[in-house]
Amino acid sequence: NAGVTQTPKFRILKIGQSMTLQCAQDMNHNYMYWYRQDPGMGLKLIYYSVGAGITDKGEVPNGYNVSRSTTEDFPLRLELAAPSQTSVYFCASSYALGFRPYGYTFGSGTRLTVV
Amino acid sequence: AQKITQTQPGMFVQEKEAVTLDCTYDTSDPSYGLFWYKQPSSGEMIFLIYQGSYDQQNATEGRYSLNFQKARKSANLVISASQLGDSAMYFCAMREGWDNNDMRFGAGTRLTVKP
Numbered sequence: 199n200a201g202v203t204q205t206p207k208f209r210i211l212k213i214g215q216s217m218t219l220q221c222a223q224d225m226n227h228n229y230m231y232w233y234r235q236d237p238g239m240g241l242k243l244i245y246y247s248v249g250a251g252i253t254d255k256g257e258v259p260n261g262y263n264v265s266r267s268t269t270e271d272f273p274l275r276l277e278l279a280a281p282s283q284t285s286v287y288f289c290a291s292s293y294a295l296g297f298r299p300y301g302y303t304f305g306s307g308t309r310l311t312v313v
Numbered sequence: 314a315q316k317i318t319q320t321q322p323g324m325f326v327q328e329k330e331a332v333t334l335d336c337t338y339d340t341s342d343p344s345y346g347l348f349w350y351k352q353p354s355s356g357e358m359i360f361l362i363y364q365g366s367y368d369q370q371n372a373t374e375g376r377y378s379l380n381f382q383k384a385r386k387s388a389n390l391v392i393s394a395s396q397l398g399d400s401a402m403y404f405c406a407m408r409e410g411w412d413n414n415d416m417r418f419g420a421g422t423r424l425t426v427k428p
Contacts, residue, residue: 231416238420238421239420239421240317240404240406240417240418240419240420240421241358241404241406241416241418242418243415243416243417246415256415257415257417286356288358290358302358302360302416303360304350304357304358304359304360305357306355306356306357307356307357309356
């Protein structure tokens with residue numbers, strides 16, 4: 199009963215480095231999302247995917263890229279890390295589009311610091 | 314414009330008492346969904362309760378209920394019989410329209426339950 203699994207849990211990057219945050223879900227959810235949460239703030243949507251091969255930008259996509267080659271995996275790529283990308287990143291998944299009453303299932307988060 | 318507003322940065326409640334966390338929202342779309350999430354100090358996001366814009370009755374889930382006042386555009390979370398484990402950040406969120414994947418979050422309210 200894994201749900202949404204994110205790796206790594208913590209990471210420190212130097213300015214200009216790149217990395218990939220991994221996200222996998224085993225619930226056969228079509229929809230997957232990446233959010234970031236800055237200190238003391240709510241979550242903001244970076245990218246989302248409605249199914250394998252389909253991705254789209256959210257509210258704050260700059261500096262990130264995503265891919266969705268399978269239903270299960272939705273990695274988030276940071277290119278040329280900047281201090282402004284210091285945040286906690288959450289991956290989430292949900293059932294089909296619409297207002298299902300179960301909300302999203304979130305991963306445990308990745309705390310990223312760019313120095 | 315701010316879509317979701319939570320005006321209480323912090324709230325205190327005595328154990329076993331009820332507490333109301335405020336949330337107001339802004340949308341011109343007649344179809345939307347409102348969600349509440351709990352974020353304990355461990356960091357994970359836990360879905361609590363959902364209210365659809367066309368729902369006739371207020372949503373309830375165990376000790377959680379949502380006081381939905383559509384004309385006032387408010388969706389307050391009521392926690393009855395507070396427990397020490399209820400101490401956490403609480404986020405109100407909204408999704409507009411039937412095909413919108415961008416769930417917008419409020420800034421959150423930190424609830425502390427006193428013994």
